[in-house]
Amino acid sequence: MTLKKQKLVYLAAASHSGSTMTAMLLGAHPDLCSVGELKAINLGDKSSYLCSCKTLVGDCDFWQGVTQKMADKGHDFCISDARTDIRTGATPFMLRLLRPLVRGPLMELIRDTLLSCSPVWRKQLPFLQKRNADYARSIAEQAGVDTVVDSSKIGIRLKYLLKNPELDVKVIWVVRDGRGVSLAYKNPSEFADAKNPKLRGGGAGKTQEHGRGIEVGAHEWVRCNQETEAVLATMPKEKWIQVHYEDLCNNTEETLDTLFEFIGVDAAKKRLDFKTVEHHVVGNGMRLDDSEVIQLDYRWKALLNKDELATYHKVTGDYHKSLGYVE
Numbered sequence: 001m002t003l004k005k006q007k008l009v010y011l012a013a014a015s016h017s018g019s020t021m022t023a024m025l026l027g028a029h030p031d032l033c034s035v036g037e038l039k040a041i042n043l044g045d046k047s048s049y050l051c052s053c054k055t056l057v058g059d060c061d062f063w064q065g066v067t068q069k070m071a072d073k074g075h076d077f078c079i080s081d082a083r084t085d086i087r088t089g090a091t092p093f094m095l096r097l098l099r100p101l102v103r104g105p106l107m108e109l110i111r112d113t114l115l116s117c118s119p120v121w122r123k124q125l126p127f128l129q130k131r132n133a134d135y136a137r138s139i140a141e142q143a144g145v146d147t148v149v150d151s152s153k154i155g156i157r158l159k160y161l162l163k164n165p166e167l168d169v170k171v172i173w174v175v176r177d178g179r180g181v182s183l184a185y186k187n188p189s190e191f192a193d194a195k196n197p198k199l200r201g202g203g204a205g206k207t208q209e210h211g212r213g214i215e216v217g218a219h220e221w222v223r224c225n226q227e228t229e230a231v232l233a234t235m236p237k238e239k240w241i242q243v244h245y246e247d248l249c250n251n252t253e254e255t256l257d258t259l260f261e262f263i264g265v266d267a268a269k270k271r272l273d274f275k276t277v278e279h280h281v282v283g284n285g286m287r288l289d290d291s292e293v294i295q296l297d298y299r300w301k302a303l304l305n306k307d308e309l310a311t312y313h314k315v316t317g318d319y320h321k322s323l324g325y326v327e
Helices: 019-027 061-072 092-098 105-115 119-143 155-161 178-186 197-202 214-232 245-250 252-263 306-316 318-322
Strands: 006-012 032-034 147-153 167-175 240-244
Touching: 006 019, 006 119, 006 155, 006 214, 019 032, 019 147, 019 167, 019 245, 019 252, 032 119, 061 119, 092 105, 092 119, 119 147, 119 155, 119 167, 147 155, 155 167, 155 214, 167 214, 167 245, 167 252, 178 214, 178 306, 214 306, 214 318, 240 245, 240 252, 245 252, 306 318
Parallel strands: 006 147, 006 167, 032 147, 167 240
Antiparallel strands: none
16 A cells, blocks of 8 residues: 655755744644754764753653654664765765755756766665655654654755655745844854753753854855755745745744645644643754743844954845845
8 A cells, every 4th residue: 555645844944044943833733743853963962962852862752752663664763863864874976966055957967867876876865765754754653743844954855855755845945134144153052052051062061063154154044045946946836935034033923824824734723832832853952942932033233243244245145135135
């Protein structure tokens, strides 16, 4: 018997664009489940890494249940070594081909043609597609829902998920003002991790990501959003929607209603007390914060100096305005 396709909502975004908050707001709906990034890499030390339920991820009942359901499907699985990333098991040749961001149809045809020359890739891709589909199914079964939210963000993962015959994928493109994103790149510990220093790095007390500066943040903001646009260009319009982080903060209920209608669940069941709802999220440190206040983070206005803003605008140029932002 052919399995019904697993419903998956993919959050595509540049890093530090509010995807964790978006995922948790969506996951608070009783018909949806979000566990953060399904690519599940770089979780850190298993002995100190906390699930958002504040239990060590290895001791969490939810994740133990997912592990068992994956075993029932024939997979040796552990959340701290999920092996669901598209680069899992890649040879140096494959890594070189998977490194560039998604671009137009011709470049992707060249990428796929070259990858198909690798016997490792020909064997690994079906394994990864099956593992990702079964992982999403196991999460859905454990949570008792039909639809799973994946906040992995990156376009190259989305490209292959869209080709997965066992998944029915819809995409939410989350866009945030690149100046706020760049500030987080400058100091991820302060602007992209748990407010409580003891909970940073997933519970280790130290942020894993190092500051890389405004210029790097601006470049990544442009590159990641352009990559998302390239992937979305291959999809039917009814399968994706764009949402601005600022709208989600300033007009939360209205924006969520729009997103839930797009996903196909009852918007009347939304929960704004999204931290009160039980979650089992891995990823960005804000998942460990207790506050449910949804407040637009405009700290870049006070903390980016003129030179830093000039650097940002030099990098982003007209693309800044094209995504709806003004000087």
